[in-house]
Amino acid sequence: MTPAELIRLTALEMAEGLRNKTFSSVELTRAHFARIHEVDGTAEAGIHAFLHLNETEALRVAAEVDELRAGSQADTLHPYAGVPIAVKDNIVTIGQPTTAASKMLEGWMSPYDATVVRKIREAKLPILGKTNMDEFAMGSTTEHSAFGTTRNPWDLGRTPGGSGGGSAAAVAAFMAPWALGSDTGGSIREPAAFTGTVGTKPTYGSVSRYGLIAMASSLDQIGPATRTTADAAALHELIGGHDQKDATSLQTSWDGLLAAAQRRDLSGLRIGVLSELQGPGFSDGMRRRVDQILEMLGEAGAEVITVDAPHMRYALPAYYLIMPSEVSSNMARYDGLRYGNRVVPPGDATVSEVMAASRAAGFGDEVKRRIILGTYALSAGYVDAYYGSAQRVRTLVPRDFTTAFERVDVIHTPTAPTVAVPIGEQLSDPMSMYLNDVLTIPANLAGIPAVSIPGGLAEHDMPLGLQFQGPPRAEETVYRAAGAVEHLLEQDFGAPFYTRAPELTPAIIAEGEHE
Ligand code: GLN
Numbered sequence: 001m002t003p004a005e006l007i008r009l010t011a012l013e014m015a016e017g018l019r020n021k022t023f024s025s026v027e028l029t030r031a032h033f034a035r036i037h038e039v040d041g042t043a044e045a046g047i048h049a050f051l052h053l054n055e056t057e058a059l060r061v062a063a064e065v066d067e068l069r070a071g072s073q074a075d076t077l078h079p080y081a082g083v084p085i086a087v088k089d090n091i092v093t094i095g096q097p098t099t100a101a102s103k104m105l106e107g108w109m110s111p112y113d114a115t116v117v118r119k120i121r122e123a124k125l126p127i128l129g130k131t132n133m134d135e136f137a138m139g140s141t142t143e144h145s146a147f148g149t150t151r152n153p154w155d156l157g158r159t160p161g162g163s164g165g166g167s168a169a170a171v172a173a174f175m176a177p178w179a180l181g182s183d184t185g186g187s188i189r190e191p192a193a194f195t196g197t198v199g200t201k202p203t204y205g206s207v208s209r210y211g212l213i214a215m216a217s218s219l220d221q222i223g224p225a226t227r228t229t230a231d232a233a234a235l236h237e238l239i240g241g242h243d244q245k246d247a248t249s250l251q252t253s254w255d256g257l258l259a260a261a262q263r264r265d266l267s268g269l270r271i272g273v274l275s276e277l278q279g280p281g282f283s284d285g286m287r288r289r290v291d292q293i294l295e296m297l298g299e300a301g302a303e304v305i306t307v308d309a310p311h312m313r314y315a316l317p318a319y320y321l322i323m324p325s326e327v328s329s330n331m332a333r334y335d336g337l338r339y340g341n342r343v344v345p346p347g348d349a350t351v352s353e354v355m356a357a358s359r360a361a362g363f364g365d366e367v368k369r370r371i372i373l374g375t376y377a378l379s380a381g382y383v384d385a386y387y388g389s390a391q392r393v394r395t396l397v398p399r400d401f402t403t404a405f406e407r408v409d410v411i412h413t414p415t416a417p418t419v420a421v422p423i424g425e426q427l428s429d430p431m432s433m434y435l436n437d438v439l440t441i442p443a444n445l446a447g448i449p450a451v452s453i454p455g456g457l458a459e460h461d462m463p464l465g466l467q468f469q470g471p472p473r474a475e476e477t478v479y480r481a482a483g484a485v486e487h488l489l490e491q492d493f494g495a496p497f498y499t500r501a502p503e504l505t506p507a508i509i510a511e512g513e514h515e
Pocket residue numbers: 137138139140162163182183184185186187188215323437
């Protein structure tokens with residue numbers, strides 16, 4: 001197989017090829033680095049999915065896997081050993097920088113590994129590098145990275161979504177078969193939707209967050225970014241499970257996810273459609289495509305049922321009070337003294353002047369905006385009116401879901417109301433960026449699992465995402481639905497969706513424009 005063919009396999013196909021010794025992990029890992037060097041470019045041109053490459057160590061791990069595979073201990077290897085992976089830059093890694101795409105942490109090396117990183121190291125997955133993101137995961141476009149935006153492989157003039165645009169773009173452009181992301185209000189699912197890939201926000205507590213740089217702790221979850229539902233389920237099984245280092249970690253086991261994703265059967269599945277979230281802000285192309293798909297699902301044996309969720313419209317305003325409140329508290333530790341890069345103003349600076357200078361220089365505008373909003377929402381005299389009301393409203397969202405899940409197995413919505421926006425369009429209009437999260441935020445507020453899969457193309461020939469959400473811990477049902485719909489659409493497209501991603505020629509990369 002040529003390097004170009006190797007990188008286009010799914011992660012599970014790569015794992016199988018390695019087990020059968022059709023190719024080696026060194027060949028496979030090299031093929032991915034060759035692709036990265038070809039298309040990832042720099043902050044100025046190219047995709048710019050990676051902030052750091054881990055080439056020497058990744059190739060060392062790959063060589064170790066190949067050696068073990070050739071020896072008598074081959075069957076002690078993890079079934080996915082040797083399949084490379086990329087890691088979002090807010091997940092800490094020994095031996096590689098972790099910046100969360102912020103100047104505040106530029107140059108910082110973690111002295112410990114996140115639990116998910118420990119797990120992928122134990123399984124011997126070579127880590128390709130760390131992926132770009134909105135600073136501290138705050139944003140929906142990856143433009144709020146302190147180190148330059150990531151570009152969408154489908155159209156380099158558009159954003160790949162965010163905050164995990166780097167992980168999604170790396171996977172979409174065949175620079176990595178799978179990647180880790182984090183999702184506080186949609187940061188795995190929205191980039192998946194915008195890049196024609198798959199992303200999961202697991203049940204709150206199902207994947208350890210030990211070593212995830214906290215954004216909003218009651219909402220954050222780590223999850224997989226992949227090209228297929230089966231790959232997402234496989235990676236979810238690998239990284240999931242109880243961790244005593246994470247106080248919110250659940251005791252549930254996650255063994256049946258891959259089997260569920262591969263069941264490919266929709267018969268009898270009750271799919272709910274939310275009457276309240278059917279229209280607002282949806283582009284025409286999105287609406288048309290979603291209606292078409294719902295019809296196909298009905299024909300394939302699923303039962304499509306409209307359900308009420310009267311409080312869902314309050315999810316977005318509640319999130320944009322709760323999230324910044326938690327952000328203001330989580331960001332307080334970066335003061336240049338205890339954590340974060342220190343900036344000392346000239347003269348006899350006081351401690352608070354050092355803190356102020358460090359925070360002014362270390363944080364970008366979007367992070368500052370959220371710290372200010374959150375500090376206001378928590379301030380004496382306002383806390384009950386803002387944070388308190390938002391917390392009370394928050395309890396209504398899971399209640400709506402619980403009522404809905406009495407009648408349906410999963411709830412379907414598009415993942416985002418529109419396709420990916422042109423770079424720059426939302427930079428001066430944060431409100432339009434926030435509104436984009438209307439469909440992904442409810443799952444974070446309720447702590448429920450949600451998967452986004454590609455649903456085809458809408459406006460500008462850009463991909464759209466279909467989201468499937470289930471009750472807490474019902475990952476199996478969600479993967480069953482997503483896998484079956486993916487299979488149905490694949491038959492309709494005549495090929496897996498990711499094979500439609502446009503070719504990236506050197507001219508396109510150099511120009512930084514797709515058209
Ligand atoms: N786009 C959302 C926000 O800006 C979600 C971010 C995330 O999930 N990390 O807050």
